[in-house]
Amino acid sequence: MQQKPSFGRKAKNLFIGKSLNLGDKSIFHNLSLVAFFAWVGLGSDGLSSSCYGPAEAYLALGEHTFLALFVGLAAVMTIFVISASYSQIIELFPSGGGGYVVASKLLNPTMGMISGCALIVDYALTITLSVASGADALFSFLPPAWEPFKLTTAVFGVLLLIVLNLRGVKESVTTLVPIFLVFVLSHAFAIVYGLGSHLGNLPAVIARTSADVSAAHSQLGLLGMFLLILRAYSMGAGTYTGLEAVSNGLAILREPKVQTGKRTMTYMAVSLSVTVMGLILTYILFDVAEMKGKTLNAVLFETIAHNWGAPGQAFVLITLISEAAILFVAAQTGFLDGPRVLANMALDRWFPTRFAMLSDRLVTQKGILLMGGAALVLMLLTRGSVDLLIVLYSINVFITFVLSQLGMVRHWLGTEKGEPHRKKGLALNGLGLVLCSFILVTVTAVKFFEGGWATLLVTGAVAALAVVIRRHYDATWVMLKKLDALIPVAEADTTPLTRELALCQSEACEPTAKTAVILVNGYNGLGMHTLLGIHRMFSGEFKNIIFVQVGMVDAGVFKGAEEMEALKTHIQHDLDRYVNFVRSRGLYAEGVSSVGVDVVEEVVKLTPELRRRFPKAIFFGGQLVFPDDTFFTRLLHNHIVFAVQRQLYRQGVAFVIMPIRL
Numbered sequence: 284m285q286q287k288p289s290f291g292r293k294a295k296n297l298f299i300g301k302s303l304n305l306g307d308k309s310i311f312h313n314l315s316l317v318a319f320f321a322w323v324g325l326g327s328d329g330l331s332s333s334c335y336g337p338a339e340a341y342l343a344l345g346e347h348t349f350l351a352l353f354v355g356l357a358a359v360m361t362i363f364v365i366s367a368s369y370s371q372i373i374e375l376f377p378s379g380g381g382g383y384v385v386a387s388k389l390l391n392p393t394m395g396m397i398s399g400c401a402l403i404v405d406y407a408l409t410i411t412l413s414v415a416s417g418a419d420a421l422f423s424f425l426p427p428a429w430e431p432f433k434l435t436t437a438v439f440g441v442l443l444l445i446v447l448n449l450r451g452v453k454e455s456v457t458t459l460v461p462i463f464l465v466f467v468l469s470h471a472f473a474i475v476y477g478l479g480s481h482l483g484n485l486p487a488v489i490a491r492t493s494a495d496v497s498a499a500h501s502q503l504g505l506l507g508m509f510l511l512i513l514r515a516y517s518m519g520a521g522t523y524t525g526l527e528a529v530s531n532g533l534a535i536l537r538e539p540k541v542q543t544g545k546r547t548m549t550y551m552a553v554s555l556s557v558t559v560m561g562l563i564l565t566y567i568l569f570d571v572a573e574m575k576g577k578t579l580n581a582v583l584f585e586t587i588a589h590n591w592g593a594p595g596q597a598f599v600l601i602t603l604i605s606e607a608a609i610l611f612v613a614a615q616t617g618f619l620d621g622p623r624v625l626a627n628m629a630l631d632r633w634f635p636t637r638f639a640m641l642s643d644r645l646v647t648q649k650g651i652l653l654m655g656g657a658a659l660v661l662m663l664l665t666r667g668s669v670d671l672l673i674v675l676y677s678i679n680v681f682i683t684f685v686l687s688q689l690g691m692v693r694h695w696l697g698t699e700k701g702e703p704h705r706k707k708g709l710a711l712n713g714l715g716l717v718l719c720s721f722i723l724v725t726v727t728a729v730k731f732f733e734g735g736w737a738t739l740l741v742t743g744a745v746a747a748l749a750v751v752i753r754r755h756y757d758a759t760w761v762m763l764k765k766l767d768a769l770i771p772v773a774e775a776d777t778t779p780l781t782r783e784l785a786l787c788q789s790e791a792c793e794p795t796a797k798t799a800v801i802l803v804n805g806y807n808g809l810g811m812h813t814l815l816g817i818h819r820m821f822s823g824e825f826k827n828i829i830f831v832q833v834g835m836v837d838a839g840v841f842k843g844a845e846e847m848e849a850l851k852t853h854i855q856h857d858l859d860r861y862v863n864f865v866r867s868r869g870l871y872a873e874g875v876s877s878v879g880v881d882v883v884e885e886v887v888k889l890t891p892e893l894r895r896r897f898p899k900a901i902f903f904g905g906q907l908v909f910p911d912d913t914f915f916t917r918l919l920h921n922h923i924v925f926a927v928q929r930q931l932y933r934q935g936v937a938f939v940i941m942p943i944r945l
Contacts, residue, residue: 317537318546323463325532326551328409328525328616330466331609333558335416335673338579340519341566344511348567349495354515355563358522359556361718365526366552368688368715371708372530373544375694379533382683383624389690392631396753398686399628400745402531403654404738405679406621409524410614410658412676414440415667417610420578420603437667438659440611445655448618449648466609467554469602474561477587481568488568517725520677522559525613526551527683531620580606617658622650630837632756633749635919639837641880675738678730681723682742688716755919759909762945766808773811774864796826798897802886802904802924803832806857809943813905814861816941827871827897830861833885834878850878883926890936902931902938907945 316324340358341351376384382402387395418437422430481488499508529536529547536543562580565571569586571579584602588595622638626647629638638650665671691712698705727735799817803810810830817825834850858874865872875893879885894900904924909916928938 316535316543318543318550320457320460321529321532321536321543321547322550322554323460323612324615324619325528325547326525326554327463327609328413328528328613329523329551329555330525330558331413331416331613332522332524333470333555333562334420334578334580334606334610335669336519336522336524337559337562337566339521339673340515341563341571341579342573343515343518347495347499347508347511348570349492350499350508350512350515351563351567352492353512354519355560357512357516358519358559358563361523362526362552362556362559364711364715364718365523365684366548368691368712369527369530370545370548371691371704371711372687373533373541373548375691376530377533377541379531379540379623381527381531381620381624382687383531383627385530385690386683386686387631389694390686394686394690396628396633396749397742397746398683399624399633400749401679401682401686401742402527402624403621403628404742404745405524405676405683406617406624407654407657407661408617408672408676408679409621410441410444410617410654411661411665411667412669412672413610413613413617414444414658415662415665415672416669417607417613418667419669420581420610421607434662434667437662441614441655441658441662444611444614444618445651448615448651448655462605462608462612465601466605466612469598469605470558470561473584473587473602474558474565477565477568477583478561484568492567513721514725514729517722517729520681520722520726521673522555523684523722524676524680525616526555527680527687528616528620531624534623535619578606614658617654618651621654622647625650625653626837628749631753633753635752637921640835641837671734675734677726678723678735678738679742681719681726684719685716685723688712688719692716752919755915759920759945763808763907766812766943766945769808769811769815770806773815777868793826794897795899797824798827798829798900799825800829800831800893800897800900800902802902802927803830803857803861805832806860809905809907810861812943813903813941814865816905816943817903825870825901828865829893829897829900830858830872830874831886831889831893832858832874832876833882834876835882836878836880847878851876854878882923883930886927887930887934890931890934894936902927902936903941904928904938905941905943908942909945 337355337358340354341348344350344354372381372385376388383395383399385395386398414437417440418433421436422433496508499511503511526548529544529551533540533544536547562583565583565587566579569583571583571586573579574582581599581603584599588598591598625634626639628634629636638647638653640649641647661672692709695702695705695709695712727739799821801810801813801817803813814828832854834854836847836850854876855874858876862872862874875889877885877889890902904927906922906924907920924940928940931938
């Protein structure tokens, strides 16, 4: 009789969704994103930056607004340089990883860790800034009396996105496609109309631009004018954030991933360039000025449509709602790529390994919860201040940009001179390194005392924590390798594990005899210590030894069907070594395996069949005992055997934990 799902399970299925089947061969195809959906999910961050990036640059010019034309051209050039350089990164690292992997492989692991920490903080800020900016845009056209509810709205927006992303990548993206399209179409119409309505005044616009340049030259001098343009250019640094997202998220793209990734980069670069340049030109043409309580884009759209009557009001409302919505959508990049970077770093032991684990919806649930929780904390600490968040946001992303470009420059310098793409790659990444370094230094210097110091402090603290965690895992690895020293000793000793030397080798002679079911996680010292510990404590008691190994499908494995097959092959190889070891010493043995995202759940599933075949089975699991049992060791290690023991106890199954001292 099938057990009815609990209330908690029903609630989870309703809000998060039912478990996905890893055995479905089409699962990778069904969950992956084509270029268009990747543009929506990963490109919305870059495109949404047009809601505040161009405005920041334009306002930094003060009264010399016509100089924004040069800032816009520089911005477009930067977008294409960064996009092209990240397309090269996609080619070089087709399995994904972005700035973290690039810096780790092409510079050194420490530089990779710094880049990864900057990215993690940046993606938390992406979520916070995007939702806070969305709330700003939303409340730009709501009555001032509603202002006190803005922070509450922003917090609710983060919570909603957490739930959407826990359901899965594709579901969260497809839900947001209509919002994305409304934004693109409404802004395209506003830009085309704004530029088209001034075509007849083009000579006057050129004359005014020339006059403004002359006035700025006379007031500031050539150097002063150049520095003003550079300052405005660097203040618009938020415009370029999000361009790295595709290289970080290659794992979720449709095969062939490299081509899909490069196509997505093209969509991002073109759409962002057109939007940024179009908005800056319309700011100039409509002589837009800052108004308290309204975003610069809100002022622009109201100016464009002020003579349209009711249709104009409707257009402004729809456009501003789409801006608010696209900013919420942009937070998706933080939820898609932040947990993925965290998972990659967890696989390299910079962060707790649990952040690489997947939920039954095949998403990095703990990473999503961490990114969402961090965004909520930042939202409350900054009170949703977009001005402060932009400062924090821009610095971190350019730390990653600089390290990625530096890594690529080093890569091209190390290639042979005959390499066909060497000169092009070196020139492109070299230019990208210069531009990104300039922006990073300028923004950090200008905004250091306005909150920039906080970004560096937080990122430094995260990096310091990563170093401490890595040292702990490295020390644990050294102790585990000492356990592995038992394996060659045990293999060399051919003493039988039982006095009965002639038991059958292929089938269990006594299925009703006492059976030891041992949980292992590979052919290693921990498993061998557990096996020999059972022999030492229960000598001659067990006639059958069953080894159970569950392959953990984490973020490192869940990349494609090949990785899944490799995991299964590796598990079978490990089990065969255990079985051969035991059978060669006179006892029956066999291996049972499974793959899944939850070891405890998989063991519980296997238990009924094992108990049916071997009624007198007793389950065993080895548990490492650290010299010092601290909160830190409990945090960084899963202690899965205790969870398995609790579940099996509920079924009345005997489970013995064998302590293995390190």
